[in-house]
Amino acid sequence: MPNAVVSLVGASGYSGAELLTILSRHPSVTIGKLFAHASAGKRVQDVLPRFLGILDALLEPYSPEAACQSDMVFIALPSGEAMNLVPELLSRGKRVIDLGGDFRLDGAGVYERYYKRTHTAEHLLGTAIYGLPEWNRANIRHSTFVANPGCYPTSVLLPLLPLLKEHLIESTGIVINSLSGVSGAGRSASPELSFAEVCESVKAYKVGTHQHIPEIARALREFSSSAVSFTFVPHLLPIIRGIYTTISAPLASGATSEKIHGVFQQYYASEPFVRFIPVPEIKHVVHTNYIDIGFSIDNDSGRVILLSAIDNLVKGAAGQAVQNMNLMLGFNESEALL
């Protein structure tokens, strides 16, 4: 396939800058427009000096006309903003990958409950293809509109889905704890995310109310064909990048370590970005598109402990988005990602 021209909306945020890093080494991609809000009018290398000598490009205020000069548009904006841009882009026939949460759910009610705002493009809810390549590759290939998964859901779904689908674990009593680095909250001026508040501390947050809960629930239901009951508690950690997820799930009758191992092999042996290791660590996956997965059986409680680690900005955002783009545009799925 010939080169594609891709544009980025939200190019100076953490996910946007990571997209830019990955796309700038993609051999089949030409970077089109870089849209930004607060930094519009500046050059990207002045706003993000790590691009000095690597990129020289202008950050522009968003315009649909300029965006539509590209073959594909990545939207890396805080949730609540993409829904104002996507309808026009789609109606003009552009391919869109939205890295935010506006199109990952399928109902306006659940969106409003968890995102605390009204959805302004309700007619498009449920139309985006969920961009989890390991479980939705065929649909992604033929899609023009992909909702890129959230960082927490990526780290939860990949270890959990094979075991649920193959009935090696029960669908109730599942407990998910996730630990996230600070960049997951985006580039922010919140005093709660200042170094002096975050360093040398840890806290849970949005217990029972995090917007990734319905996203996880929907994807578990759709990909495993079963209704699942779980608790999910996210925590904020003093690291920049990375998500670490620990899941405790009741083993189904007859489930063994060997069967779990076998199912993981069956589903993921040929996946380019899924690795297995007894105990994942964030440092092994940081700056990569890999998810590392480990598990162990706790015989005393009859449960399996699943562990996973990803880089929230790569496999949890920009890397997975490029993986989706590669599928949509017919490139090698791993291009620019290894």
Place this chain on the structure above:
Amino acid sequence: MPNAVVSLVGASGYSGAELLTILSRHPSVTIGKLFAHASAGKRVQDVLPRFLGILDALLEPYSPEAACQSDMVFIALPSGEAMNLVPELLSRGKRVIDLGGDFRLDGAGVYERYYKRTHTAEHLLGTAIYGLPEWNRANIRHSTFVANPGCYPTSVLLPLLPLLKEHLIESTGIVINSLSGVSGAGRSASPELSFAEVCESVKAYKVGTHQHIPEIARALREFSSSAVSFTFVPHLLPIIRGIYTTISAPLASGATSEKIHGVFQQYYASEPFVRFIPVPEIKHVVHTNYIDIGFSIDNDSGRVILLSAIDNLVKGAAGQAVQNMNLMLGFNESEALL
């Protein structure tokens, strides 16, 4: 009560130094001997310069005769060492508080399974009083030998016990995730604990095999009078101090947020070192003897999420040990701890 002379074995480790910090401001305590191994022969302020101008004392090699000149001996050694010292100290009538794990379990078999060594003072197993003041205060007061609780168990037992005892949660399906700072591993030369390996990463460790699992199980069983099934996964975090514990437990029939609140008040309202806050954070408790506890109900899954935060070196070690000493010696329980 008149002054007591107390000695420390393992005075230059992290728990030992924290003990020294607390005891040096205790109005009714005279510090007797400070025993150390690798640092024996040096002065404490040369090994730990933060004591410059505050303390001037010699670190000596351990001798039972010297230890027995004191009214009370704190042992802050890596597990496996106290069992060689305790029999003689007790037989000479000394009061002992062991901050390590050698006397927290009640059977040689379970000790050997989890601590990977043979117990050399098997006849004393089960004789130590478990030093969790909020649940064992009367026994501690009359005890001469206290096994100070582990850091993880302290953070787990205090939120969990009231709800178990009052049957507000089920005794199976309990999932415990704990996050610990690095000082929990003691002063160590392990390359795995070097800054470059720990910073900007997270990992689970000893999944299903951590030596605090049988300690938690025993204490839950004894203080709540029920057999409990749980999974426990400890994680290593890039912070120096602190433990954060997140527990997901199935609500018993009829349990409500109000009842949980009421039970916590009933058990802890007059406790000097238990505080309630919707979402604990490590930074609020660091360098204090407090445990902060929060909870929330997850109606979708019918579970309660319990959160707790402590400083592993204070409430999880040296602070709780001094709290126990205060009880054993008839001092004000909070002396030197507020």
Place this chain on the structure above:
Amino acid sequence: MPNAVVSLVGASGYSGAELLTILSRHPSVTIGKLFAHASAGKRVQDVLPRFLGILDALLEPYSPEAACQSDMVFIALPSGEAMNLVPELLSRGKRVIDLGGDFRLDGAGVYERYYKRTHTAEHLLGTAIYGLPEWNRANIRHSTFVANPGCYPTSVLLPLLPLLKEHLIESTGIVINSLSGVSGAGRSASPELSFAEVCESVKAYKVGTHQHIPEIARALREFSSSAVSFTFVPHLLPIIRGIYTTISAPLASGATSEKIHGVFQQYYASEPFVRFIPVPEIKHVVHTNYIDIGFSIDNDSGRVILLSAIDNLVKGAAGQAVQNMNLMLGFNESEALL
């Protein structure tokens, strides 16, 4: 002396909260009013949960009437705000300690050049006593208005002044590099101080333009009676608390290591908060009012390297302020500080 009632303006900032921590354990102080701006109307323990169970007090909007009910007022506000409050407080006969920079310089011109604003209480410039107890104790004792030194100047002046005064170093060619933790910038919502921007990085800032340059210059000149030429470069580090200062100064003819040692002893041997150690480290002084000082001679270049470490919020702000209060009110100078 009987108890004093002290009030704090800016009680919820980093310096204000540290003041509150120290003052709440001061036996001769009653805390009067706590003034805050954004947090006014809330209780201090709700804004700063580490005070839960320790303090229960209301944060109020500032009013001069309320402030004047106390014997002494600490002002812990960003620079530029104290100058609007101090004239009235002084005219009503209140003792004032200003922890900000508004009254540390003696001219409106230099203030405007470095602080980038016009001074609104120009007539008071030069009237405040510079609160560096080791060099200005007698004046502080009789003062009603103290300008508490900046954090960087404290770390620079204490090692440098004795050698300058005794002519053991030259007064030109002095190079000062300082490294500061993030809390030095105050509680802030600046994206530049977010964890993701600060962690795993270091930068110099305000090279040649930092507002502490004229403060250092003035104090060196006044206390050493000589005009001094120096460069000062501050750096931002990924730590919460602490300042580390490294000074390279040309040795005067005849200066030796022994003479330097002797001069330090002569000036500081009886100082309660100055310690000597070959190589200071921030971790030894954090949460204390100590300054640790070390030095070594570099024979090849004919220079002395001076090293110092302080906790910027204690000896560099709140601790030194209480030390000044103790002097002004006739208390033991170390009260609540050891």
Place this chain on the structure above:
Amino acid sequence: MPNAVVSLVGASGYSGAELLTILSRHPSVTIGKLFAHASAGKRVQDVLPRFLGILDALLEPYSPEAACQSDMVFIALPSGEAMNLVPELLSRGKRVIDLGGDFRLDGAGVYERYYKRTHTAEHLLGTAIYGLPEWNRANIRHSTFVANPGCYPTSVLLPLLPLLKEHLIESTGIVINSLSGVSGAGRSASPELSFAEVCESVKAYKVGTHQHIPEIARALREFSSSAVSFTFVPHLLPIIRGIYTTISAPLASGATSEKIHGVFQQYYASEPFVRFIPVPEIKHVVHTNYIDIGFSIDNDSGRVILLSAIDNLVKGAAGQAVQNMNLMLGFNESEALL
């Protein structure tokens, strides 16, 4: 030029693993043997799980025969070990790049003074070409034996040399302060480098005695043709990677900001890995082979402040080593480094 086979001695250390990362993406390099000591016999991806799915190679104990099957040998060992391997490798005609300090000095006396050991290959001292491409490119191209510069010297020499050579600064009174991340000390089990000791602290170390002092002195002398007097103070910071260097140097008569800018352009405008930015920050260069340089004039003191930032493992070690290899083997100098 055809592919080259390169082997690594010390492949599992921090510099070795970084070399492996860079070389594994080099299109003209085939990785030959990976030699390790403690990890010999294991596979590299088991020792360093970040290579899972990327590399599959055995770590072997060193043997000269195996090493000599390659065209080039990188030695990434602690100083003191390369001198035992290099003589045989050179005598067998192998190209060698030593990343350690054994061959950066030109005299056995100065080596022994700073490295505290006797040099065992004294006849080779002074024969290695100093691998600073920006100043020694022609010699490196024709060399078979390169001493790769130290991390601190790289960060010091590149900003300082053009100004010295062009007489824009004086050659005495130069003050160099450097701040280093922990990985500069290599993979280590030292308790002093444990997370709990390093985090939230800073210290100077080896003041006046660091082994990079004579390396800096020699290179300044040889490349600028002038004898230089300076003080150098290294500091240990709580970051994993990165060096930040701040230099204060007296301006020569007639030196201006414009002249300094001009000289930097003259020397470095076409350099692929030297960038200019008013205030460098470590985060901009981490994981890259760039050095970022900034400067400002301090008119009050008549000095220039030079600032530089590098990644100690890339431009300060493995990246610069590959840059040297590219020159020696006739590849594009930037291959695998951008």
